[in-house]
Amino acid sequence: MANTTIYDVAGAAKVSLATVSRVMNNPEKVNPETREKVLKAIKELGYRPNAIAKGLASRKTTTVGIIVSDISRAATSQLVGGIIDIAQKYDYAVKLFSMDEESDKKEVMRRVVAEQVDGILFLNDELNPEEMELVLNHIQDAQIPVVLCNACYEEKSIPSVAIDYEQATYDVTNKLLSSGKKKVFFATTTHRYAINGRKLAGYEKAMKEAGLEANIVRTSGDVSINTLHFTELLKNNEIEALIAVRDSIAVSFINVAISAGYKVPDNIEVVGLQNTKYAILSRPNLTCVDCPVYDIGAVSMRLLTKIMKNEEVTENNILLPYRLVLRKTTKDIK
Amino acid sequence: MANTTIYDVAGAAKVSLATVSRVMNNPEKVNPETREKVLKAIKELGYRPNAIAKGLASRKTTTVGIIVSDISRAATSQLVGGIIDIAQKYDYAVKLFSMDEESDKKEVMRRVVAEQVDGILFLNDELNPEEMELVLNHIQDAQIPVVLCNACYEEKSIPSVAIDYEQATYDVTNKLLSSGKKKVFFATTTHRYAINGRKLAGYEKAMKEAGLEANIVRTSGDVSINTLHFTELLKNNEIEALIAVRDSIAVSFINVAISAGYKVPDNIEVVGLQNTKYAILSRPNLTCVDCPVYDIGAVSMRLLTKIMKNEEVTENNILLPYRLVLRKTTKDIK
DNA sequence: CTGAAAGCGCTTACAG
C-alpha cells in the first residue's frame, strides 16, 4: 500500500490540496460543508500527513529532542516516561539522543540541531560547567527552546524543572541532627556537579550550622565497588547515620552494615534521596526523600510546549514539592 | 545564527549544490580536488545537512522508531540503552513511541508511519495475539522493516532477537527438580502472552516431564499487591522453591518468606529470570538466569540496519546465549 | 566529473 498523500485526499474530496491543508491546520478558515467533505475523505483514506514534508514546509517538526546520559538509570527512564506521556498528549514526537562522558559534546549538539527539533529537554546532569556552557551556547545559537529537566545548573535564565535538592537534603540532615545524632555521613558519587552537588551543599550547610564536621564518602553506584568502600568506612569510623544520593547506594550500605553486625536503624539510621523501587524492596525498607521524577519529566515537557508555542509562562524555574517518606531505616525522625 | 544550508556551502566552495550533495552522499563520484574544497567549506561552516529536507528528498529519514510499553521498567530502559548506542554508531536517529494497554493501537501505528521512520524496533511484549496481528499488518502495509526486540511472538517470518526463554526456564526448573525438590512454584504476572508465556511453558514442560503438577502464582509487579499474595501463598502451601519471571517479584517473595520465618535458601530456594540490579542488592543475593537485555537491544538495532540497507542476513530469528548466575538464594544447584 | 532542473509532500502568502 503506497502511502496516501494530500493529493489523494484532495482528489477524493474534489478540492485543491491547499484546502485539505487548511482543514488540517486552520479549520475555521474553511466553509463547514467543504470541511466535512474533506474530513470524510481523510477518514476514509486513513490519511495522516507526512510529518517530514510538513516539517520542511512549516519549519516546525512537532518533535522534541531528549538528551540523556544513561537511559537505563531508573531516575532517567522515569523522567522519560513522564516526558513521553505528555508529549504524546500534545502530539509531539520525541527523539532520543545520548551524551555521555566520552561523547563529543559539540558533535551531539550538531546532530540534535540537524534533526530540526522544535525544542530540547536536557536531562544530562553530569556535565562540568565548561561543557554545560558549550552545550547551552550551541542551543542558543540555533535558537531552539530548551528546558533543563532535573539537571540543575546555576544559570537561572534557562527554564528548568526539578526539586530543591539543597533544601530537601538540608531538611533531612537537620532532622537527623535534631534527633540527637552527630556522626551523620553523606555518601555521594565522584561526580561533583549539578544535582549531587546541590544535595551535598544542603548536607554541608546543615552540618556547618550545627558546628559539626562534614563526613563525605565518595563512592560509586557499582555495588562491587561501594561494598569495599563501605566495609572500610565502617571499620574506621563510628557512624550514627548515613544519607545517600542514590537509593541503590543506601541499600548497599545497609547490606554492608548489617553484614558487619550493625543494626539498622538501632545502631545506624539510613536515608535515601530518591525513593525508587529499591527502597521498598530493601530490608529494612528505606526511609527516603521522595523525588517525583515522573512529574518532573511531565512538567518539563508541559513547560516546553508552552515555550514553543509562545504561551505565557509565569515561572521559568519550577521547583516541585517533595516529601519525606518514613520507613524502617530510621526511628527517631518524623 | 541562521542555520547554514547547502547553498551556503556551495557558495563558499564555488560549486553547485548538487556537487555538495554528492560529496556527502557519493564522494567517490566527485573529483578529489573539488571534494577537498567542499569538505573544507563544510568544516569551516560547521555544516550538517537538514535531516528533514534530506528525509523528504531521499525518502529515507535515517530514523528508526522504537515502540515500548513502559520505558521506566528496568529491562525496557536497558534494551533502549543498547539500541541507542548502536543507532548512534550507525548514524540513525531514534524516535520513541509508547503503546500501552489503553492506547489505540491503530492510532499509534498511524503516528509511527506518519513519522516516516525507516525501520521499527518493536519492544512491546504485552499485546494479545489479535492486537499483535493488527500492529504487524499495519507495519506490513506500510512496508517498513521491523525487528521484534525481546518481544516474542510465534510468527517466525518476522525478524526477532531474544533469548530462548522457554529453554532457559525449562533448564533451571530441571536443575531445581534434579536437586530433589518437588514443590517448585512459578510466580508470573497476569499477562499471559509473549515472554512470560514462554517462561511459563518451559516451567510447565519440566514439571510435566517430572510427573509433577505445576504450581502457578499469578501476581503483580506491585510490591504492596504481591506481598499479600505471597503471604497467603506461604500460609496455604509447602514450598521448596520458587522461580519468578521478574527479579523484583523474586525479591519481594524472599522478603515475605523471611518475615514469615523461613530461611532462604535453607527452607526455600528462589530464582529470578532477569538478573537486574535488584538481584545483587537483595539479601540474600538472588540466583538468576541472566538475560542480556542490553545486548538484545544492540543486536536488534544492528539487525535492523542490515535489513534497512538490504544487506544479507543469515539468521532472522536470533537467540542470544544466556547463563545461570548462582548466588545465595539457591544451594543445591549448579 | 559537474550543473541545471525536477521533485519529495507539504504550507502559506497572494489573488480572486
Add this chain to the structure above:
DNA sequence: CTGAAAGCGCTTACAG
C-alpha cells in the same frame, strides 16, 4: 472561502 503557485532544503536522474 478557495485555488494556483512559490518555496521549505535537500536528492537524483539527465545532459553535457
